[in-house]
Amino acid sequence: MFGKSSRQDWIFFLVFSAFVLTMPVTLAPLGAGYPDLLQKFAIYGLFAIGFNILFGLTGYLSFGHAAFLGVGSYAAVWMFKLLSMNVLPAVVVAVVVAGIFAAAIGYVSLRRSGIYFSILTLAFAQMSYNLAYSVLTPITNGETGLQVRQLATGPVKNLLDQDIRVLDQAFGVVEHGVPTTSLFGIEMSGWPGFYFCAAMLIAGFFIAMRISRSNFGMMLRAIKSNQNRLKYTGVNTRPYLLSAFIISGMYAGLAGALLAVTDPLAGAERMQWTASGEVVLMTILGGAGTLLGPVLGAGVIKYFENIFSAINENVLHQLFAFLPDPVENAVVAVAGMFVGEGWHLTLGLLFMLIVIFLPGGLMEGFNRILGLFRRGRSEEDGAASGADKEA
Amino acid sequence: MAAILEIHDVNKSFGGLRALWEVNLTVEEGAVHAIIGPNGAGKSTLLNCLVGRLKPDTGTVLFAGQPVLGREPYEINQMGIARVFQTPEIFEDLTLLDNVVIPAMAKHDGAFRFSPWQRVSARKELIEEAEHILEDVGLIEQRNVVCSSLSRGDKRRLELAMCLIQHPKLLLLDEPTAGMSRADTNNTIELLKKIGERGITKVIIEHDMHVVFSLAHRISVLARGTFIAEGTPEEIKGDPKVQEAYLGGAHA
Structure with a gap:
């Protein structure tokens, strides 16, 4: 931990920021250079970074983080309906509300550790999902989902169908039709939307980096390594765990708010356990406990979801057109199982391969490759100096 | 010298098994106090009661005049008690x-x-x-x-x-040389002697008589859940009760 000086951190951070901001260009050759997908990269990257602060640093595996994502989305949409279509109040309130929600769930769930903790978080998330789906319909609009509507013209009877936006009204913003989210007049869809999410991702990454290098981060690592020893070392581990839980819940709330910023509606399915499982996959795929890994994992999974699922038989036929017809048909039949609807199969295989051969995720793979290069170079140096001696 | 650790009438049972029975012990400030006894005598149970891992059924434990029982392990550490485990617990x-x-x-x-x-x-x-x-x-x-x-x-x-970096007032050592080679054991004894110069009070639970007699100022002998003898190493070596219960005459 001491190996990384603050200067190295700054370089790392600047390279990361530069890459995120140039993704529209650098990822274009992969077919990912369009705003909808890049927004998802940034949003789920944030979600995974936050999740990693809990899982990667303390080792506590939460299976209910989608609840905070959903809460963030609902809170953001409500702010759009009540206050303003400006995204700032929505983002701030969503983060705060998700933090409060995480404090309550974390306080109870952290009474247990290991599998019991995971089950408790899963139970809370499923409860939240079911509440949002049915019981809390007056707040969540149930199955239909919560949406931004036109301004109320007469007296307000039902806030679900009529919006008030008191701040926008006070500032005299004129609306035509169903309004869109904005940041002081810049519409938050398409590329501006992506750059807003990217800015949030960069800020979130910076905070996670500072946490990881801090006293607080060191204690979280110690909890993962040997919580028993830490208790006998005079540390009350519970508040450390709860703080980490709340911080990661706030990241999830921010991600949820950004989902609402780029597309202002919120549905209960965002809280379902499959969404909680997805962020676990992202973090492990990229490398739990590393800074870059979760972002990378999120990118890979969203890429597969959007690109592989869009490939159909026609595309495959074009791709393998150079083969003789019977071979082409056979190849397309086999490859067809792994694309389109079958992209989950590809993802599953990739996940298995990584967990078996690279338990540290994609980051471990990169580090191994880097290590090979370094060793290769030092061997060359050694050979060269040996030759010098002979000469 | 003042007493830093006072254990009064501590009892602890597990189901029908009486692990500790009317245990009394006073440890002087700055002393190296060894607790010895055959397997199953209750040594580890006593230590676990001191650090908050186990709660005794009755009795009191005072550390520097403050009650210890009922506190969380981290609170006991913050009072100034550090512990070394039988198998090293590190990160x-x-x-x-x-x-x-x-x-x-x-x-x-x-x-x-x-x-x-x-x-x-x-x-x-x-x-x-x-x-x-x-x-x-x-x-x-x-x-x-x-x-x-x-x-x-x-x-x-x-x-x-x-443990040392925390400058504890009391250091508890649970069989610090268990499972070690002779060379490692001797190194550990040397190290413990060296840190002894810092004046930290130590309570050592130990099986290895070589370790006990090289370090301890005072020895208490625990057998079947209660203390049967206490004294200087010389007194303990010559005590027939101790020889019968523990040393089996081999060290006489």
Whole structure:
């Protein structure tokens, strides 16, 4: 931990920021250079970074983080309906509300550790999902989902169908039709939307980096390594765990708010356990406990979801057109199982391969490759100096 | 000298098994006090009661005049009691330096301090102190090594360093040389003698008579859950009750 000086951190951070901001260009050759997908990269990257602060640093595996994502989305949409279509109040309130929600769930769930903790978080998330789906319909609009509507013209009877936006009204913003989210007049869809999410991702990454290098981060690592020893070392581990839980819940709330910023509606399915499982996959795929890994994992999974699922038989036929017809048909039949609807199969295989051969995720793979290069170079140096001696 | 640890009438049963029975013990400040006894005598049970892992059925334990029982392990540590475990408990996947900086931080910052913005590398005074301690126990060369690769003897040294950096008033050692080679045992004795010069009160639970007689100022003998004798090493060696219960005449 001491190996990384603050200067190295700054370089790392600047390279990361530069890459995120140039993704529209650098990822274009992969077919990912369009705003909808890049927004998802940034949003789920944030979600995974936050999740990693809990899982990667303390080792506590939460299976209910989608609840905070959903809460963030609902809170953001409500702010759009009540206050303003400006995204700032929505983002701030969503983060705060998700933090409060995480404090309550974390306080109870952290009474247990290991599998019991995971089950408790899963139970809370499923409860939240079911509440949002049915019981809390007056707040969540149930199955239909919560949406931004036109301004109320007469007296307000039902806030679900009529919006008030008191701040926008006070500032005299004129609306035509169903309004869109904005940041002081810049519409938050398409590329501006992506750059807003990217800015949030960069800020979130910076905070996670500072946490990881801090006293607080060191204690979280110690909890993962040997919580028993830490208790006998005079540390009350519970508040450390709860703080980490709340911080990661706030990241999830921010991600949820950004989902609402780029597309202002919120549905209960965002809280379902499959969404909680997805962020676990992202973090492990990229490398739990590393800074870059979760972002990378999120990118890979969203890429597969959007690109592989869009490939159909026609595309495959074009791709393998150079083969003789019977071979082409056979190849397309086999490859067809792994694309389109079958992209989950590809993802599953990739996940298995990584967990078996690279338990540290994609980051471990990169580090191994880097290590090979370094060793290769030092061997060359050694050979060269040996030759010098002979000469 | 004043008593730093007073144990009064402690009883502890597990189901029908009476593990501790009317246990009384006073440890003087600055002393090295050994607790010996055959297997199953209740030594580890007593130690676990002192650090808050077990709660005795009845009795009181006072540390520097303050009651200890019923407190959480971290609170007992913050009072100034550090513990070395039978199998070294360290942070296996962190570096040696991290392992020693963490207890220093716990001592300095208390049981909880939320400081997500302060870099560990900015806390020069803690790192310097940690490096001093690692030097004292002879592990400074390996300060950036991850601990899981250390030998058993080195892990024990590290665990001692982790306790020493907290400047505890009382150090509890649970069989500090269990499972060690003769050479490692002798190294550990030397190390314990060296840190003895710091005047930390120590309570040692030990099987190895060689270790006990090289270190202890006073010895208490525990058998079947109660103390049957207490005295200087010389007195204990000559006590026929002790020989019968424990030494079996072999050391007479």
